[in-house]
Amino acid sequence: xxxxxxxxxxxxxxxxxxxxxxxxxxxxxxxxxxxxxxxxxxxxxxxxxxxxxxxxxxxxxxxxxxxxxxxxxxxxxxxxxxxxxxxxxxxxxxxxxxxxxxxxxxxxxxxxxxxxxxxxxxxxxxxxxxxxxxxxxxxxxxxxxxxxxxxxxxxxxxxxxxxxxxxxxxxxxxxxxxxxxxxxxxxxxxxxxxxxxxxxxxxxxxxxxxxxxxxxxxxxxxxxxxxxxxxxxxxxxxxxxxxxxxxxxxxxxxxxxxxxxxxxxxxxxxxxxxxxxxxxxxxxxxxxxxxxxxxxxxxxxxxxxxxxxxxxxxxxxxxxxxxxxxxxxxxxxxxxxxxxxxxxxxxxxxxxxxxxxxxxxxxxxxxxxxxxxxxxxxxxxxxxxxxx
Amino acid sequence: xxxxxxxxxxxxxxxxxxxxxxxxxxxxxxxxxxxxxxxxxxxxxxxxxxxxxxxxxxxxxxxxxxxxxxxxxxxxxxxxxxxxxxxxxxxxxxxxxxxxxxxxxxxxxxxxxxxxxxxxxxxxxxxxxxxxxxxxxxxxxxxxxxxxxxxxxxxxxxxxxxxxxxxxxxxxxxxxxx
Numbered sequence: 001x002x003x004x005x006x007x008x009x010x011x012x013x014x015x016x017x018x019x020x021x022x023x024x025x026x027x028x029x030x031x032x033x034x035x036x037x038x039x040x041x042x043x044x045x046x047x048x049x050x051x052x053x054x055x056x057x058x059x060x061x062x063x064x065x066x067x068x069x070x071x072x073x074x075x076x077x078x079x080x081x082x083x084x085x086x087x088x089x090x091x092x093x094x095x096x097x098x099x100x101x102x103x104x105x106x107x108x109x110x111x112x113x114x115x116x117x118x119x120x121x122x123x124x125x126x127x128x129x130x131x132x133x134x135x136x137x138x139x140x141x142x143x144x145x146x147x148x149x150x151x152x153x154x155x156x157x158x159x160x161x162x163x164x165x166x167x168x169x170x171x172x173x174x175x176x177x178x179x180x181x182x183x184x185x186x187x188x189x190x191x192x193x194x195x196x197x198x199x200x201x202x203x204x205x206x207x208x209x210x211x212x213x214x215x216x217x218x219x220x221x222x223x224x225x226x227x228x229x230x231x232x233x234x235x236x237x238x239x240x241x242x243x244x245x246x247x248x249x250x251x252x253x254x255x256x257x258x259x260x261x262x263x264x265x266x267x268x269x270x271x272x273x274x275x276x277x278x279x280x281x282x283x284x285x286x287x288x289x290x291x292x293x294x295x296x297x298x299x300x301x302x303x304x305x306x307x308x309x310x311x312x313x314x315x316x317x318x319x320x321x322x323x324x325x326x327x328x329x330x331x332x333x334x335x336x337x338x339x340x341x342x343x344x345x346x347x348x349x350x351x352x353x354x355x356x357x358x359x360x361x362x363x364x365x366x367x368x369x370x371x372x373x374x375x376x377x378x379x380x381x382x383x384x385x386x387x388x
Numbered sequence: 389x390x391x392x393x394x395x396x397x398x399x400x401x402x403x404x405x406x407x408x409x410x411x412x413x414x415x416x417x418x419x420x421x422x423x424x425x426x427x428x429x430x431x432x433x434x435x436x437x438x439x440x441x442x443x444x445x446x447x448x449x450x451x452x453x454x455x456x457x458x459x460x461x462x463x464x465x466x467x468x469x470x471x472x473x474x475x476x477x478x479x480x481x482x483x484x485x486x487x488x489x490x491x492x493x494x495x496x497x498x499x500x501x502x503x504x505x506x507x508x509x510x511x512x513x514x515x516x517x518x519x520x521x522x523x524x525x526x527x528x529x530x531x532x533x534x535x536x537x538x539x540x541x542x543x544x545x546x547x548x549x550x551x552x553x554x555x556x557x558x559x560x561x562x563x564x565x566x
Binding site for chain 1 (some may be wrong): 410411414415418419421424425426427428429430432433434452453454455456457541542
């Protein structure tokens with residue numbers, strides 16, 4: 001184990017290096033650039049034995065990753081924002097082909113207005129493409145997710161591509177202490193990838209085929225079943241991870257002081273740290289506050305959310321996203337989960353951090369204040385008023 | 389500053405190494421071990437040479453979870469004195485300015501880091517000198533040995549030796565004066 005002071009992108013690159021993908025295909029885009037720079041340097045220095053393919057676009061990056069994965073090898077790519085949207089056509093393709101590609105997405109706003117700063121509108125717009133989606137809260141979790149994502153995605157019962165999201169700049173460009181695992185530990189945790197879902201001249205099979213109305217639903221059901229089985233795969237993989245590395249993760253969600261909480265804030269990504277500080281401070285002043293961090297958006301932690309907020313007086317979803325004309329995408333998902341579970345609790349949606357705007361401690365305190373006042377509906381942080 | 393961490397705001401112009409200083413200080417602080425944690429990050433955005441930029445270091449004996457920018461801090465460092473517009477009465481922290489001028493305010497510490505850097509590095513790259521000054525005035529915060537380690541962990545090899553010399557000289561000079 002090596003204690004290093006590095007950025008989230010560098011931490012992720014180290015995780016990918018330890019996973020030793022045979023092929024990396026990528027196109028640079030801020031704030032993802034340094035992760036692929038770092039990996040291409042590792043390949044150039046000979047510390048990572050990968051084929052690094054410099055493609056001319058993100059559409060090609062994902063097409064190339066699919067081609068590589070279809071030969072049965074471990075594959076990596078990374079992107080952000082407009083790049084993710086440009087490769088969007090290929091995302092359901094990779095999921096439908098059941099190629100367990102791992103991709104890092106540096107969460108960044110999408111144009112217009114043009115903006116390179118962080119929010120989560122890029123990845124949340126792609127929830128329906130069939131990929132597993134995880135959201136890291138710090139650089140250590142980023143590195144650990146790089147390793148765990150391959151273990152989960154490549155399981156035969158899952159066989160689903162995996163998108164790991166790091167908040168642009170707040171994670172990708174922030175330096176902090178990270179434990180970099182040893183090669184031996186990484187190899188113990190992550191076995192080499194092998195699959196029958198590949199081009200094989202000895203046992204030829206048809207990959208990436210057409211399926212008409214008769215058979216299409218069966219394939220989509222199989223895809224849904226695969227990503228749904230990743231719930232169990234996440235739990236089992238985290239147990240294996242704990243055994244090797246001694247770090248514990250908590251499945252699709254992470255609870256903080258939720259057991260007896262009256263007011264629960266639900267959020268995801270790097271803002272969770274500040275939210276935890278605020279919950280801790282509110283508890284000291286007698287407010288029964290709690291935080292539920294969503295570590296995964298797909299598979300969606302519907303059961304965990306329902307169980308956690310069942311006894312709460314109010315729930316607020318804080319997210320860096322808006323599905324124009326309705327509400328935040330995370331909020332919509334949370335409300336559906338509560339409705340399905342028959343839980344009737346007032347729900348509030350706070351939209352913040354768009355285009356990189358700072359979310360302050362005061363903003364988070366206000367969210368708890370609004371919950372205590374019984375407010376519901378949607379509010380844009382810092383824009384005045386609580387509803388539209 | 390009241391949040392369980394010691395905060396430093398770095399002001400400089402693109403190319404003066406303000407973010408490098410923020411990282412270097414964080415790396416120096418955690419190099420002492422014992423569960424020390426730090427965050428170092430720039431005011432995010434495109435890099436533009438010569439434009440005013442800010443960078444931040446947050447340091448604590450335990451994990452720092454607040455990743456938001458700071459508007460006030462325990463130490464505010466100006467690598468370029470043309471960016472310094474004075475301080476208001478509410479300021480409770482210490483301000484460090486890279487300048488040959490004196491301000492006659494006990495809250496403001498002047499140090500001619502550019503001159504020192506120029507004499508050793510041959511260029512007025514003031515960031516490592518100002519880290520040395522900060523180490524000298526932050527009592528109990530960070531040792532010069534830690535700064536040396538931080539430079540070794542952060543800077544490319546060909547820059548380490550002279551920058552350690554700069555930081556050590558600044559540390560001694562500032563330590564004598566304050």
